[in-house]
Amino acid sequence: MSMLRIAEVAERSGFSPPTLRYYESIGLLPPAERAVNGYRVYDDRTLDRLAVIARAKQLGCSLDEIAEILAANGAGHCAPVQARLSHLLAGKIADAQTRIAELTTLVADLQRTAAALSSYTPDGPCDERCGCLGDPDLGLAPIPVALVAKPGDDPPIACTLAAKDMGQRMSDWQDLLALVTGRTTLDGGVRLTFAPATPLDRIAALAAAEQDCCSFFRFALTVDERGTGLEIRAPAAAQDLVITVFGAAPTPSEVPA
Secondary structure, rough: OOOEEHHHHHHHHHOOOOHHHHHHOOOHHHHHHOOOOOOOOEEEEHHHHHHHHHHHHHOOOOOHHHHHHHHHHHOOOOOHHHHHHHHHHHHHHHHHHHHHHHHHHHHHHHHHHHHHOOOOOOOOOOOOOOOOOOOOOOOOOOOOEOOOOOOOOOOEEEOOHHHHHHHHHHHHHHHHHOOEEEEEEEEEEEEEEEOOOOOHHHHHHHHHHHHHOOOOOOEEEEEEEEEEEEEEOOOOOHHHHHHHOOOOOOOOOHHHO
């Protein structure tokens, strides 16, 4: 087994020597051995351990969470590492979707207020209608919120739902998606399969509401030998939104044999 000096480990792992020393001090790395000249030396297993750390950091794991993953890795088998990582990522996905909903709501509020600022200016101090003191209500038509940097031409990749309603809409989708039993990739989207007891009117009502504010989505409710399904399609520019809101179908390698 080859022994590596800290500079070599740093070069091959991408972590700086001070970071390696810190990881060793908090137990993420085992104590380094010492060569006859007193230098720290590491074996190849340290590089494997650092690869796990690097991947976990890339996925947004904290140092405490990384320590849990490394503890699962101690048995030398992948299964417990996957199990622990899957559990951690489930929570992170939920948190990320909540932040997306919050940011989308903020964007809607910013754009709506920006439009209102140019629509009414009081002759005197700011008031409740100018937009400076609170949410303006000027009876304006819905203001589309751009959801991608370069919206498509027909229709635009935008949402006209009021900012105050976006959080509830995302919550409604999360509640409904909890009843999904499977996802299948479609050309331009995804098909959701629901548990048999899921009310069709609930699926249809939410899909219709989403279609009303996000006209770039295309929904189709199906009932056939596959079960109750909702097909969601969107232009290429909005595929990331389909995955963010409705989830991705598993890749072939993730489908149980």
